[in-house]
Amino acid sequence: MGKPWGRRLPLILFSLPALGTLGLFVLYPFLDVLRFSTWEWSGLSEPKPVGLKNYAHLLQDPAFWGSLWVTLKFMLLALPLFVGLSVALALALEGAPYERLAKSLLFLPGLVTLGGATLSWYTLFTPEYGALAQFLPVPPWDREGFWALAVVVLFTLWRHLGYGVLVASARLKAIPKTLLEAAYVDGAGPFEAFRYVTLPLLKPALAFLVVVGTVLALQSYSAVFLLTRGGPFGATRVLGYYLYEAGFENFRLGYAAAVTVVILLLTLFFAYAQLRLLRSED
Template sequence: MVLFLLYPFLDVLRFSTWDWSGLSEPKPVGLQNYRDILTDPDFGRSLLTTLGLALLTLPPFIVLSVLLALALDGQRYERAIKALLFLPGLVTLGGASVAWYTLFSPEYGALASLIPIPRWDQEVFWALVLIALFTLWRHMGYGVLVVSARLKGIPRTLLEAAAVDGASPAEAFRYITLPLLRPAITFLVVIGTVLSLQSYSAVFLLTRGGPFGGTRVLGYYLYETGFENFRLGYAAAVTVVILLLTLFFALAQARLLRGGEHE
């Protein structure tokens, strides 16, 4: 923990107080990098893009995870379908990205001759949709497993008692199943939001922040700042801010989960 977490974090804090390109002599600037972040329009746009991508991805992720878990619960083919849903998460990210690019390229993709592919390489909205679909494809299996595990813990006697009392399936879902699924749903919402704040790889491999910077999420902005523009001191400050945002959502996660358990 000290070697691989604490020491690197302290080093990042130290770097964030420098004006440093990685090659030049570090120049201490105190908290200037953090003040610059507050007025940096590129950072603000990247943060909004990150939150927008989260809003585009999280609702269908949560809804589909719940619906698929409910549809598969107790079915003969439940395990096989769950394994197929989880399989994309086991594929290496690089290989999966190349496959998606080869399939969905608007100009020479394998699907372009069969169905019209939107010009996601020229339109920001469709580029965000592509990344959202790629993210759903990779992580849907995990969401289904989390909801399904919670679903298995709901006593069947509660649902049977509700049916005896005259509750319809929709009412049983609304008043019994859904409230008891709240901890699992809360977990997926907050974890998904945290991962969105740290997203980078899919954008780097599929769109490189384009078109026109429309998919430049915080993780990719951090990469550009540090390793393309060689502002390593400023990039370190951005890293600290992202870590603080992540910590905020992690604390919110713990609080919401405790609240769900108490209920």
């Protein structure tokens, strides 16, 4: 019994700094948020313990359910496009002479500061006085909910698609070329080789992209805040923006903490369900 413990002790000691950092910056803040969610607190007044009252109000709040529906619509639009375009572009660029340049250009929007990126988009795509509107018809996304949500989805894809392409491309390069050559020798065409060789071996990258895309969708806030402010008429009020309104416009910090816990649980649920679904298809 002493020898296994002696071998594990160095591993435990080397893990302590990472575990300490994780506990200090992740676990402790989360426990604090759980504590805040049981308070009625404006940030200025004395906190008043109310138990699970904030969660009961949350489940009865039509604005919360409306924000959840908007978030799910955003995820249903953005997630398939994010995963599908990442894989399609990685396949199209594989082995091309301009591959590195194209990937660099795709990744570049993610390096631009968020404020500068949204200001550029607003200047270009504003229907009334945007630079693009002088040459092309721009849908009235500042007045119609569908187009406003579409603009937020396109902006999110523009920002993060380069990362998805890099992940898919890294997995593609790990696939042995001999497997594809053997498939072609056996008479498989490009579609059959992709379906029966490339796609199954891409499953780990697809699972990772699905989880990352789910987190981006369920915790989206910045693009909505800077581009649409939840409008028009609440059409882009995702859960992240609803959380901002509750905490920093209505000064219901305890209620906002309860919304934070619910968003985290939803993120974990969807990510876990999607991972189980992808694994069950292996």
